[in-house]
Amino acid sequence: MDTPPPVAPAADPDRHRRGRNALKGAAVAYYVDMFDIYLPIIVLAPALIYFIPAHIDTATTSLVGGAIFVATLLGRPIGAAIFGHLADTIGRRRTTFIAVAGFGVCTLALGLLPGYETWGSWAIVAFIALRFIDGIFLGGEYTAANPLAMENAEKRHRGLYSAIINCGFPMAYATASLLTVGLLAVMPSGDLDSAYVQWGWRIPFILGALMAFGLLAYYRFAVDESDLWEHQEQGSGTKKRNPLRDLFSSAETRRGFLQVFVLMTGLWLALQTAAAILPGVLSRTVGLSASAVTAVLTISYVTLIPSNIAVGLLSQRYGRRRVLIVLGALALTAGVGTYAALVTARPSDLVTVTLLTILIVTIIDVPFALMPAYINERFSIGVRSSGYGLAYSLSVIIPSFYSFYQLWLGKIMPADYTVLVLLAVGALLTIIGAARGPETKDLDLGASKPVELRAR
Known part of the structure; x- marks a missing residue:
């Protein structure tokens, strides 16, 4: 005989405060x-010469740069699996604390690393290893903090809260860009002995670590554990759970995971065209200088913030599924068309380039505003962190090989149009991914069964 699902706790007059505090924590954590x-x-x-000496050939330098990226990429799904299990078994808040502390220590260690002159090749080996470990903890951050925020939020606020959390992405890009530009203005990089190369680049790393440690204090004193998770744990008694096994134990939950995986693969592949490919298009194809590219992209990401909020509110009114389908169709039509205009016309007017770039970045990036809410709504409470973290992290791997896809496509069409x-x-x-899923905006996050089973 099946154990009846736990009864949801009575309405808490303090729910709004707890929801706002968890939202602030998740938003800052994602930032x-x-x-x-x-x-x-x-x-x-600008300071890569500190780790890779000038006599190293270009191909090796590119390989090292790629290894730094891949190390973090490989770490994230591992972190999602580890910390998803922890968040589903020992609690969202405690797991967030561990993950944030971990990447804070890693970031500080990266900022203090000696360079090639001191450690030789071991300096870059240490950097890549630390980025891999850093990726594990970063994969654990959103795996625990975002479910905590969604479960502490009132149902009518989940769309808005989701969008606010995702604003951390454009805000972080703008902050890192402006901080780098400001530092280079007062301490130009150049040869190995220049101030930026020797120690200027360390300042943002140390700042990032300090922000992480400050966030720990906030979670320690201001953020409460999810009452939905706590109630679920009380209902399960002393029974040991394996969230990963439970996530893939039935055809229903496997189909739900696959649906989210397809959706997220599409979103990540589209995102690569903006985050990874667009800077090269602006510099090589359009002909902008490095400083102009930075300025145009920074403006574009800042203007993404109000678009995120608008989409989050629209999803709360019209539903996540409908808005995602519309946004996918918009990317297929207006997104491709705007990108084609930029590549084909190659405008020399900086204002025109900026407007086209804003449109491209907004159309491609704005669906991510719904993901903290939508993916958490797709998984039942006992496997929510595991499902959210793995679906979000594993789906980025296939799109990350975008350069190989472009290389293959370049054999049958002009490279600029790939x-x-x-x-x-x-x-x-x-x-396709959005259409295959159900509507979720009115879902009870405390329910113990996936949405397909409860919809029958």
Whole structure:
């Protein structure tokens, strides 16, 4: 005989305060997470000679840069599996605390590393190893903090809270870019002995670590554990659970995971065309200088913030599924069309380039505003962190090989237009993934069964 699901706790007059505090924690955690991600890409790029000497050939330098990226990428799914299990068994709040402490220590250690002159090749080996460990803890951050925020939120606020959390991405990109530009203005990089190369690049790393440690204090004193998770644990008694096994134990939950995986693969593939490919298009194809590219992209990501909020509110009114399908169709039509205009026309007017870039970034990136809410709503409470973390993290791997797909496509079409194919495929997968899933905005997050089973 099946054990009846636990009864949801009575309405808590303090729910709004707990929801806001958990939201602030998750939003800042995701901001610090994304800031950490951009540190090697933006901050360290002008000082890479500190770890890779000038006599190393270009191919090796590119290989090392790729290894830094892949190390973090490989760490995230591992972190999602480890910390998803912990969040589902020992609690969202405690797991968030461990994950944030972990990547704070890793970021500080990265900022204090000696360079090639001191450690030789071991310096870059240590950097890559630390980025891998850092990726594990970063994968645990959103795996625990975002379910905690959604479960502490009132149902009518989940769409807005989801969008606010995701604003950490554009805010972190803008912060890292502006901070780097400011530091380079007062301490230009150049040869190995220049101030930025020797110690200037360390300042943002140490700042990132300090933000992580400050976040620990906030979670310690201001954020409560999810009452839904606590009630579920009380209902399970002393029975030991294996969330990963439970996640894939039935055809219903496997189908739900696959649906989210398809959706997220589409979103990540589309995102690569903006986050990874667009800077090269602006510099090589359009002909902007490095400083102009940074300025245009920073403006574009800042203007993404109000778009995130608008989409979150729309999803609360019209539903996540419907809004995601519309956004996928918008990327397939207006997104591809705007990108094609940028690649084909190659406008020399900086204002025109900026407007086109804003449109591209907004259309491609804005669906992510719904993901903290939507993916958490797709999984039942006992496996929510595991399902959210793995679906979000594993789906980024296939899109991350975008450069190989472009290389293959370049054999049958002009290389400049391969990005349009990737964007179109990503948009189609987004539409298919969203269409195959149910509506979730009115879901009770305390329910113990996946939405398909409860919908019958």
